[in-house]
Amino acid sequence: MLTKILFDQYQEQVLANPGSYIDSYKQVFQEVQHSVAQYKDKPVEFLYQPMFLTEADIQRFDHLTQQLYRILEKVIQHYLENKSFRAHFGFSPLLEELILKDPGYQTDIPIGRFDIFYDFDRGKFQFCELNTDGSSGMIEQQELARIFKHSLAMEELAKDYDLHDFELFDSWVKIVQNKYAEFSGSEEIPQVAIVDWIEGKIPSEFVEFQKAFERAGCKTVIADPRSLEYREGKLYLQDFRIDCIYRRVVTWEAIENAASIKNFIDAYLNGDVCTIGPFRSQIAHNKIIFALLHDQEKTPFLTEEERQFVKEHIPFTTIFDVNHADLLNYTMENKDQLVLKPMDKYASRGVRVGRDYTPEEWRNIMLGEAKEEYLMQEFCRVPQIPMAFFSEEKVEFINSNYIIGLYMYDGRFQGIYTRSGTKNIIGSIVECFTVPNFVVKSL
Numbered sequence: 001m002l003t004k005i006l007f008d009q010y011q012e013q014v015l016a017n018p019g020s021y022i023d024s025y026k027q028v029f030q031e032v033q034h035s036v037a038q039y040k041d042k043p044v045e046f047l048y049q050p051m052f053l054t055e056a057d058i059q060r061f062d063h064l065t066q067q068l069y070r071i072l073e074k075v076i077q078h079y080l081e082n083k084s085f086r087a088h089f090g091f092s093p094l095l096e097e098l099i100l101k102d103p104g105y106q107t108d109i110p111i112g113r114f115d116i117f118y119d120f121d122r123g124k125f126q127f128c129e130l131n132t133d134g135s136s137g138m139i140e141q142q143e144l145a146r147i148f149k150h151s152l153a154m155e156e157l158a159k160d161y162d163l164h165d166f167e168l169f170d171s172w173v174k175i176v177q178n179k180y181a182e183f184s185g186s187e188e189i190p191q192v193a194i195v196d197w198i199e200g201k202i203p204s205e206f207v208e209f210q211k212a213f214e215r216a217g218c219k220t221v222i223a224d225p226r227s228l229e230y231r232e233g234k235l236y237l238q239d240f241r242i243d244c245i246y247r248r249v250v251t252w253e254a255i256e257n258a259a260s261i262k263n264f265i266d267a268y269l270n271g272d273v274c275t276i277g278p279f280r281s282q283i284a285h286n287k288i289i290f291a292l293l294h295d296q297e298k299t300p301f302l303t304e305e306e307r308q309f310v311k312e313h314i315p316f317t318t319i320f321d322v323n324h325a326d327l328l329n330y331t332m333e334n335k336d337q338l339v340l341k342p343m344d345k346y347a348s349r350g351v352r353v354g355r356d357y358t359p360e361e362w363r364n365i366m367l368g369e370a371k372e373e374y375l376m377q378e379f380c381r382v383p384q385i386p387m388a389f390f391s392e393e394k395v396e397f398i399n400s401n402y403i404i405g406l407y408m409y410d411g412r413f414q415g416i417y418t419r420s421g422t423k424n425i426i427g428s429i430v431e432c433f434t435v436p437n438f439v440v441k442s443l
Helices: 002-016 018-033 055-081 083-089 093-100 138-148 152-157 170-184 204-215 251-256 258-269 279-285 288-293 304-313 325-333 359-369
Strands: 051-054 111-119 124-131 161-164 192-195 220-223 229-231 234-237 240-242 244-247 274-276 317-319 338-342 374-378 384-390 395-409 412-421 433-435 437-442
Touching: 002 018, 002 051, 002 152, 002 384, 002 395, 002 437, 018 138, 018 152, 018 384, 018 395, 051 055, 051 412, 055 083, 055 093, 055 111, 055 124, 055 279, 055 288, 055 304, 055 395, 055 412, 055 437, 083 288, 093 251, 093 258, 093 279, 124 279, 124 304, 124 395, 138 204, 138 412, 138 433, 138 437, 152 161, 170 204, 170 244, 170 274, 170 395, 192 204, 192 240, 204 220, 220 240, 229 258, 234 258, 251 258, 251 279, 288 317, 288 374, 325 359, 338 359, 412 437
Parallel strands: 051 437, 192 220, 192 244, 244 274
Antiparallel strands: 111 124, 111 395, 161 437, 229 234, 234 240, 317 374, 338 374, 384 395, 395 412, 412 433
C-alpha cells in the first residue's frame, strides 16, 4: 500500500545520502528551537520523520470517528435523562450539576482529540483514549508541518507526490463563533477569553489561538480562572468583559479547585457566559466510559451494530476492584496482556502496562497504586514502523511505536496529531516525540 511505500522510500532516500539529510535535520532542529512549537516552555522533541497518510486513511478516520461520535452522543443523552445511569460515573454533586447545565448550544463535544492505535497494514484501529477536555497539541502539528515543508525530506517527496497538512486554528475560531451565535441568538462578535491555569509563561498554543481569534475580529485575552470576576451578570478579567470562554482548564482540576474559581462556576451555572467546551464533555472524557460501553446491562440503549463497533474498536475495559478476588487473580495471571490506568488523569499519568513490570512490581501496583478509581484494560496491539532518529553524526531507523490523535471539531474530523516512541507508553511524561503529519497523493 502507498503508506508503506512512502516510509520505505523515505528510508531509502535518507540512507542513500545521509550527509545531506543530517545537514537538513540540523537546520530543521534549529528552526524548531526558535519556533512556537513548545511544550511547557521548551521546544518540542520531534523526529525528522514525516508521518504519511493517504486520502483513504483520512476517509477511514472520518467514517469511524463519526460512528463513535454518534455512540457518545447517545451515552451523554442517556446520562442527562436517566438518574440511575448517572450513578455509574461516580461524579461529585458539583460536577453533576455542571454537566446537567444546558450550555446553550447543541453540540455536547465541540472539540476533542480521539487517540488511536492505527495499523497501516491491516487498516484497523482501536481507540485508546478520548480527550474531550482541554485537548491540545495543535501548535506542535502546525509548526512542525510548516518547518518540514521546506526541508530536504519534503522537497524530495514533493517531486512525486502532492502533500498537504491540516489547519487547526482558524477552523476552530469559526466553530466558536457559531456556537456563540447559537448561545446568544445574535450575530454580534464576542469578546473571548482562553481560560486555563497560568503558571509562569503563557503557553505558545494559547498565544496562537489568541491571534486566530483576533484575526476574526474577536478581542481576546488569556486568563487564569482564579482571576475572573463576576459582577452584574457578567464575567470579567479586570475591565475586560468576557462573552465567550474557550475552556482549556481540565474538569477534574476545576472541581478540585472549585472554591478558588467560584466566579467562573457561578457564571457558568447561571448561563451568563458561553463556554466552549461544556462540562458535559466529561462524560466522554472520563475513561470509565470504555468500561460502560462494554457492559451490556448498563448500556441497553446501544444497537447490535453499535455493540459490534465497541467490540472491534474499543479495548475491553472494566473497573478494577482490588477487593474482587477473581479479578485480582485474573489481573495478576494475565499481566502481559493488561494495562491499569486512572479513570481521569492526562498525559499518561498513572498508566501502568503489565509487561513493563515484574510480577512482584505488578502486584504492588495493584494493591497500592490502583486501589481507587482505576480501570483494567486490554493491552492494545501497539503498531510499529521504522522511524528516523538523527544525531549530529548519524541517522538510524529504529522500530517505533506510534499513536495518532484525531482532532474532532464540532463532530467532524479536522486533523491529526502523532506521537512516537520506543516504549509501551507514549506520552508527555515519558519518552515521546512529535511527528508531523502529511496527507499524500500521487501526482
